[in-house]
Amino acid sequence: MTVSTQHGGRPGTGGEHSAEKLLAPVLSAFWDEPGSWTLETYLRHDGYQGLRKALAMNPDDLIAYVKDSGLRGRGGAGFPTGMKWQFIPQGDGKPHYLVVNADESEPGTCKDIPLLYANPHSLIEGIVIACYAIRSRHAFIYLRGEVVPVLRRLHEAVREAYEAGYLGTDILGSGLDLELTVHAGAGAYICGEETALLDSLEGRRGQPRLRPPFPAVAGLYACPTVVNNVESIASVPAILHRGKDWFRSMGSEKSPGFTLYSLSGHVASPGQYEAPLGITLRQLLDMSGGMRPGHRLKFWTPGGSSTPMFTDEHLDVPLDYEGVGAAGSMLGTKALQCFDETTCVVRAVTRWTEFYAHESCGKCTPCREGTYWLVQLLRDIEAGKGAMDDLDKLNDIADNINGKSFCALGDGAASPIFSSLKYFREEYEQHITGKGCPFDPAKSTAWAGRNGMDAEVNA
Structure with a gap:
């Protein structure tokens, strides 16, 4: 389910009457439109405008711009995206690669799959921007193989992008050449770990690598590689199109911007809620109808099953990286699994x-x-x-x-x-x-x- 309302500012500033204003639909703004996954629909919503602005910039300036925006990785660790791009050595004479981690597999985590199903072009546009920044000519999307409907839509979106000139040779007359490969994994949760993903992508058994060397130095095929989460890359086009100051106007100082919260479990209205970082579970429950009728919250996870659980005492913890960390857990993938008193x-x-x-x-x-x-x-x-x-x-x-x-x-x-x-x-x-x-x-x-x-x- 998608909740689409008007953009909001920082959580907690508007009072109870403006709870819905706290939501910030950007990636999910038109998920409920017919054919939301098509290039035609994406172009109607300013699609590929961020790419045009990016191609007019110097690659190093582009990296600095994304870094200044404060965008942090949405895959769980929250590492600054621009800084990760900056780690790629330049002038080394080696090919550079971008690998998008779409191997979403953790219990409770469900944000990248619906994003790819409803709006795959946001990821493709973000990939082209990122590859231009890190000077890469080949990108890969490593998708969880069981989600066949998503795989089909992603393949079709890639085909549309090639046909329209957003992928391939001399993209939009910029001189940028880029190939994009969609790879379906075989269903191993461990391949969500970035180095195990790289081993799997190379045709080996997916197992974590010893680090150093890190992927930025010796990643895919022993070449400099950036590995980013789907939501991280898909957020970049909006930052370029609307500006880093717009992005920073949402969320908190150290965790700016919007993100997808996956609300599931014993709640009245489970689904994807796109809101600024720093919103609380109490606010999300208030606008989603709360727990199922006649029941109360017992415990919940802020970032999927791999993050320390919280109780009803933590309803007002700001759901950003610093707030959740200070309370003793991790924001992770923002998978808010809520369990009521009937749960053992x-x-x-x-x-x-x-x-x-x-x-x-x-x-x-x-x-x-x-x-x-x-x-x-x-x-x-x-x-x-x-x-x-x-x-x-x-x-x-x-x-x-x-x-x-x-x-x-x-x-x-x-x-x-x-x-x-x-x-x-x-x-x-x-x-x-x-x-x-x-x-x-x-x-x-x-x-x-x-x-x-x-x-x-x-x-």
């Missing part, structure tokens, strides 16, 4: 951990072995077969994974363990002392609505 925390964390154990590439011992043993302990606790010292074991194993695995998948697996024990240790203890789940239908009326929770956790 132990069950939810167990399902997430099963996912991470299944998706571990097996390269490093902490993640490969640690996630396996986390699952065994969690399953026993959920079934009422656990012991009290299992809770300390959980914490100890998670501590041996966190910060010690080869890539961030291990950290992501440890996050739900730490945060759930912090906020809901009593619920874990109830599973142990009560010899089973207190949310079992035979033991509690809280079972009502569990089917919806199961579907959400396993989504």
